[in-house]
Amino acid sequence: MPRPSLTRAEVLDTAARYVKEHGPAALTMRKLAAELGTAVTSIYWHVGNREALLDALVERTVHELATIRPRGGTPARRIVSVARALRRDLRAHPHLVAMVHERGLTERMFLPAQQALVHEVHAAGLRGARAAEAVRAIQYQVVGYVLVERNRERSPAQHPGEEDLWDEAAAEQDPGLARALARPVDSEKLFVVSVRALVESLVGR
Structure with missing residues (x-):
């Protein structure tokens, strides 16, 4: 016993x-x-x-990823909140997500997030192929971003790094740009900027 x-x-x-x-x-x-x-x-x-x-x-894991709840006062803001929640969940369960994929259940895993996105793109007035295109574009943006993040995190230290490449000589035309590119990436902020731009291009604000 x-x-x-x-x-x-x-x-x-x-x-x-x-x-x-x-x-x-x-x-x-x-x-x-x-x-x-x-x-x-x-x-x-x-x-x-x-x-x-x-x-x-x-x-x-599939059940836990089904608990995404949109937040925000507009469809666009709620879509961004779904994207942020999906990215957070994928990053929190990398090995378990890999197991889901190996067992052929990836599409099932993403279904709840897709359903949440469908609800919001419908609320924004999209239907049919345009709605499907928007849902998939947002999903691919999230998954692709997470893959890039994980690749950067697992890659060896870069020599020279961005802080070395964007030196004073390269900064003559736009010193503010050079200083920003020399700083470490704020992945969360960059994700929000990129997904908001995508969502606004698809459904507006």
Whole structure:
């Protein structure tokens, strides 16, 4: 029998944390049992085998990404809020999102965000192919931005970096631009600027 205090939710929470820290390939039932301080048989009792555990993690990730709630006083602002929430969730669950993709459930994972976007582009007056184009453009903007962010974060230190490339000699025509490009990127601010520009071009303010 499983440890009385152990619950299925605790098993999934610990497994999700382990996957986030080490990646899905490193997760084994034995390692998970050690993390929980229990027997492997107890894990099986709560969630089944490793494949069943991974399926449960995927289902929970899909469910968690379904809780996006638009905010704002206009359709455009609510669309931006959906985009920001989707980016935040994708960045918070990189390994779990990868597992969803590997199991062929990516489209299902994005469906709640798409539904929220459809509601808002309809509120902005778009219909048919124009509405679908807007939804996909915003979704691709979010996913593409997250991929660029993760690539920059995982890439080795750059030599020379932007602060070296945009020196005084390169700054003669626009010193303010050179100073700004030499500073570290504010990813959140840049994302909001880019997604707002896209949304306003598609649905207005």
